[in-house]
Amino acid sequence: MRPTVHDIAAAAGVSLATVDRVLNQRPGVRLVTREKVEAAINEIGYIRDVAAANLAKGRVYPIVFILPTGDNSFMHGLRSEVHQATLRSSFERTEIRILEVPPFDVSALVAALDALQGQDLAGVALVATDAPEVRAAVDRLVSERIPVVTLVSDLTDSTRHHYAGIDNIAAGRTAARLLGRFLGGQEGDITVLAGSMLVRDHRERLEGFSAVMAAEFPKLRLLPVLEGRDDPERARSLVSKALSGSTKIIGVYSLGAGNRGLIAAVKAVRPERELTVVVHELTQHTRAALMDGTIDAVLNQDAGHEVRSAIRVMKAKADGQGVIADQERIRLDIFLKDNLP
Amino acid sequence: MRPTVHDIAAAAGVSLATVDRVLNQRPGVRLVTREKVEAAINEIGYIRDVAAANLAKGRVYPIVFILPTGDNSFMHGLRSEVHQATLRSSFERTEIRILEVPPFDVSALVAALDALQGQDLAGVALVATDAPEVRAAVDRLVSERIPVVTLVSDLTDSTRHHYAGIDNIAAGRTAARLLGRFLGGQEGDITVLAGSMLVRDHRERLEGFSAVMAAEFPKLRLLPVLEGRDDPERARSLVSKALSGSTKIIGVYSLGAGNRGLIAAVKAVRPERELTVVVHELTQHTRAALMDGTIDAVLNQDAGHEVRSAIRVMKAKADGQGVIADQERIRLDIFLKDNLP
DNA sequence: AAATTTCTGATTTACGTACATCAGAAATCG
DNA sequence: CGATTTCTGATGTACGTAAATCAGAAATTT
Known part of the structure; x- marks a missing residue:
């Protein structure tokens, strides 16, 4: 069995409450004690049980997708995939909101991004128009510690956490x-x-x-x-x-x-x-x-994969977790008439 | 918030214990009561919280991979991907065992499969050699309600639950x-x-x-x-x-x-x-x-995807859950010198 | 040295489900 | 109608973590 918070407490010779304070970075722990606990965590190789933590927290992940309007089939498909994801919300503990902005419209996109400031979000995914103003607005969200993922099209030189799209x-x-x-x-x-x-x-x-x-x-x-x-x-x-x-x-x-x-x-x-x-x-x-x-x-590019990957990545980032890089690589599909799905 | 067992109990006018008996198909419930509870479940749209259930059960998923020996790079990569998966075991609550059998050897494969009978497994994944004897051995496992997934190469006319591989x-x-x-x-x-x-x-x-x-x-x-x-x-x-x-x-x-x-x-x-x-x-x-x-x-075919998909599918089947079919479709990758990952 | 502030420990409740126990109610049997 | 047998309810514990409360210990200030 893998070690639990109780094992850390025992190993470090402190109480459960102290371990909890260290783990969740709450105040009220002396530096020496904190280091003692951290040492114990490393030594016995504790890994937080995310499922149990989420259960205890009643965790939900509020997520916003910003998508361009427009009647071409690709964006239609993308919206539809995000909608599919909303249907899985109760299983995945997500709360997905979709915002639509006119395509290739920098100021509309910036306005939408700025309106999200100060909201308690687990992530924002956007199809980026590559402009300095957009980059700045994204960086503002990132500086608020909101995970940001670009979808389909990336932003140059921004601090976005991840790009869910092809090369x-x-x-x-x-x-x-x-x-x-x-x-x-x-x-x-x-x-x-x-x-x-x-x-x-x-x-x-x-x-x-x-x-x-x-x-x-x-x-x-x-x-x-x-x-x-x-x-x-x-x-x-x-x-x-x-x-x-x-x-x-x-x-x-x-x-x-x-x-x-x-x-x-x-x-x-x-x-x-x-x-x-x-x-x-x-x-x-x-x-x-x-x-x-x-x-x-x-x-x-498989829009469904991109949307699901973006969601996985935002959730992981919101929890301060890593991702399986290889799993989140979006692949370029080449279809001839013989290998259509 | 999504409904819980308590909501079912209230809606059906029975106790928590009875709801639990119905949900987990334990004896001790009269037919009329059972139907009342099932009606309530459908009506309020209850869905079991798998994470909480697994926590309560202390659920682990014992899984066996049967892979061919041989020194070609593909099988080497496949074994390596399964090994990678074992490193994630503690997160994913899996217990992965790898059995190696000589390639294209029907009787060795059948022996390995038959040795798994009676074990309490959450799933068996195998690279199938397509022979009637193998099909029969797989069907024996399936009849024991063990989820079986073929990997890379499928079996003709068998009752395996899923094929994780390309077309x-x-x-x-x-x-x-x-x-x-x-x-x-x-x-x-x-x-x-x-x-x-x-x-x-x-x-x-x-x-x-x-x-x-x-x-x-x-x-x-x-x-x-x-x-x-x-x-x-x-x-x-x-x-x-x-x-x-x-x-x-x-x-x-x-x-x-x-x-x-x-x-x-x-x-x-x-x-x-x-x-x-x-x-x-x-x-x-x-x-x-x-x-x-x-x-x-x-x-x-991406061996990593195949292995991860196989594991997801086996876990889902073991829990009697569905899968996102589109997510589990293994894609044929076409690489030219320009799109190598 | 007393008073205050800052830490730390012990304990409890909660999340949603599983599972066991025991008592009492209802149904069935003789 | 009493005695079984079969159901059902009430209750409690557990899983691993989060979070709150309160009391007491240690450190700091006056």
Whole structure:
């Protein structure tokens, strides 16, 4: 059996109350006594039984998710996963609140973050727009000892405790290699559709993509990036225009959301044009397009994993506990038509 | 707050003791009373607080892992992950025992399984060799109400509670498409290295691979399968012989373990021969080979995830609880040199 | 040295559940 | 109808920790 507080008390020759004061960092213990107790804790290797502690405390974890509004499927899926998590609240002792802010809107995000100051929260998770103001607002929460986790898109140079999302540079590089290898040794143009360069995940995907393209596939030329703002209709019109503007386009990389517009644009020029298409985010639209051959590969991050991981990490941080790093690594999923879940 | 046993007792108009008898299926309750209590439980939506129950019970989960011996990296990694899990035992209230049996040895596996009968276990996890005798032994454990989980390789038609592993047919199909697309429209032979057709995962990978190759890449011909028995030295000699036997080989698919032999064989004919190589299992050897260009893609199953998932599932089953199905789906990882973790 | 302040110990209750004991009520049997 | 047998209630203890209260000891101040 593992040692309990009683064992510490006996080993240190103090009472249970003193042990409790040391463990929970309450005042009223002389330095020498405190050190004696800490020595005993280390010596017999005591580890707090978190389940019992939570039971005794009646612990709940109030958590806030700040998510962008917008009708693209990915954010829809993300919201839905957070909602799923609320259904498990009573089991997991969480109390999850969802705040919605307009996408790519720095001041709205800052206002939402600042409104959380002073609240007794076990954690805040946000899809970050990468701006200094947001970073500052996050740092304010962190300085209040509130665990903060960025979700999907990270913040540069902030003190957030954790990032629950994929490595977007690696994602961009992977997209480039898939596209390059699938195109064999062909020569031609590649068009890239992004959401907004205001979010770090899109910037990083583009960075990785460009790097590998330039270094390893010199026969493929990148056209100027299209900014679709994750909006399906806007994406459709941008891609249509690009495709009719240049007949040399043989590949498409969509690194943001709003893919149902892109899919429509590609379908409109099929089967006359031969295009190899790699996109991000598995949704009902991209799944169908992968199945029918409109798309060749989908890179994906599992929103459910991200949400569950974010919650686990916030709870652990709130309890001052560690996490299994490997378990919280969010993986880049690569889907071909053969390995769809 | 969620309802407790006290609330049930009040709602049903019975005593705490009676509620307890109903909840824990102990005798001494009249049918009508039992139904009254069950109605109250449903009505107020009581859910047992598992943490409190485990605390009261002093619950521990004795678990057995049955793993094949053998010096290939994958099994080595799997054992290491189980070992990691033993280090978390005190937190997770598990008591993990590891049994090792010779690989592909049906009677040894059956003996190990049968030796577990009558023991009070919270679960048994095994890397299954797919044979009727093994299935029967597993079914005997299941009939003793011991949760059984297959790991990495599944059993046909058995009553095991769960399979913690990837979809191997999908893995084979994916390998075929990657190889096919990477080879562009080239014509030539493909050699396939397997471990043993006695395990279902290898059979299924081959099945998926062959199906997609035949249907979608008619210019690529499959050579007879080489059986390396997951042994590096044997794999090396088989592949070397195949490569020197036919100059038309342009692609290699290794669906089992023992890849350090395969890598050595491929390196021996480089750079004269141009080969596209897809293998399974990310190990230090395959990782290095992916980085240096010897291998083009690695399909992987994360042994750590499989082990942790297996443990979560066994604990849940032992408690008669459900699992988050999506969380326990083991994913097929596809690694190119750009997205290595 | 007395008075005060600061520590420390002993004890108790609580969290939600499991489980055992014992007494009394209800049902069944002879 | 009394004697069993079968149910049910009341009560208490336990799991490991948190947190509160109160009394007494030690240290500090005056």
